Amino acid sequence: MxxxxxxxxxxxxxxxxxxxxxxxxxxxxxxxxxxxxxxxxxxxxxxxxxxxxxxxxxxxxxxxxxxxxxxxxxxxxxxxxxxxxxxxxxxxxxxxxxxxxxxxxxxxxxxHPRIREIHVNLSGYTIRFDPAGQGVDTRGRINIPGDPPGEFVERTRYFADDDRMAIYAKARLVPSFREMQVSRESLSAEQVAVLPVSQRAEAFPNIEGFMKYLSFQGSEATVITYWYFHYPDRVDVVPAIDLSGSQTMDLSGHDVSLVEFHIANLGRLPIARLEVDGETLALGSAAIPTEQADGNGCVNRNHAGYAINPLSGAIKVRWQLGQANPAWHEAVVYVPPFRSGERTRGRIRSTSVDLYFESHGKVVAERSQEIDLPLGKMGIRTTGPSRPLASPPPCGYASDRYTEDVVVIQD
CATH class of the missing domain: 1.20.58 (Methane Monooxygenase Hydroxylase; Chain G, domain 1)
Incomplete structure (x- = not known):
């Protein structure tokens, strides 16, 4: 067993x-x-x-x-x-x-998407303030020197648990945002003032016409920057179209009435604020200085400020210079049309207007277009300035922004 x-x-x-x-x-x-x-x-x-x-x-x-x-x-x-x-x-x-x-x-x-802000100090004082606009918060407050006037400070705002972005509803300012507490330095002592905020709901650009062409379908905040202009007695807050290089490539060839404005400042003081037909232009990271051909002085001309504009007639231009509490300057500017109309032998990439701000306060416009020509070549079609300038601009005209490889078409 x-x-x-x-x-x-x-x-x-x-x-x-x-x-x-x-x-x-x-x-x-x-x-x-x-x-x-x-x-x-x-x-x-x-x-x-x-x-x-x-x-x-x-x-x-x-x-x-x-x-x-x-x-x-x-x-x-x-x-x-x-x-x-x-x-x-x-x-x-x-x-x-x-x-x-x-x-x-x-x-x-x-x-609460990410919001890009640029604060411009035109108050004449060195100012400090809470970026949420609700008080002088020493943890994250912004400091902007008052000398020289027209200093820019860039800020990107992110949503946080303490809701420091309560002044925005998605990409729009809330109507209740009507005042900011600002601390400013004077000769005697630091003063805290509650300044009224001026905002216009109708100032939001009409961006719906081109958002569908963007490869990254984000919110309105992806193409908008809020500009805060600080004056001695108030703060003006206005949105402006601000596109990245990839976004401008997405819009290339589409009929969207989006105009690139290139600024030639031929005056003595920098341009700190600029509007075309009531629409604020994003001027970049600093006020536009007097144009100079020395060094990298012509790089500023390559920067584009965008606006929705059919260019169907004269445009109204308003601007302020880099001064304490500056006055508005205005001009009605004739934008010359192409003699051949919109007919062209290639695909239109973009439409631009170069604005020449002369020292005596006059503004001259030049219209141009980037065009894809046959055989892989690129062309620049330009009308030339609407009238002769008092003196040649240091960085030339619209076609001078391009290399010699670009075909220039005078029209």
């Missing part, structure tokens, strides 16, 4: 697995609560790493050894569930919470 080997004893109610599983789940749950309650700051992450390395990791190693032992001793499957169930439950809850938080974050970003 052959004797069979004795079977491993079956444990009916092992409690070690249940204790170890619950303990590991409790530690893991505590780590999740610690990280979420402290918003992943450095101290909480450091504590979590120590707890994970010196407490949770040994518990998980013990649970693994215990699982192998239970398998050999034919322990009922419910005991394995007790070993790993609490950890699985904690991880499932953590993933669900993270998924919910991610959805909330995306919804919050959609309601």
């Amino acid at each position: 052959q004797l069979s080997e004795p079977e491993e004893p079956v444990l009916k109610s092992p409690v070690a697995g249940a204790v170890a599983g619950v303990l590991a789940g409790a530690v893991a749950g505590g780590l999740v609560v610690l990280l979420r309650s402290r918003d992943y700051d450095y101290a909480s992450v450091h504590i979590a790493i120590q707890i994970g390395a010196f407490l949770l990791a040994p518990l998980l190693a013990f649970n693994f050894v215990l699982s192998v032992l239970y398998l050999r001793r034919n322990v009922p499957s419910v005991s394995h569930a007790w070993i790993w169930g609490p950890i699985v439950i904690v991880l499932s809850v953590a993933f669900a919470m993270n998924g919910t938080a991610e959805i909330k974050r995306r919804n919050a970003e959609a309601d």
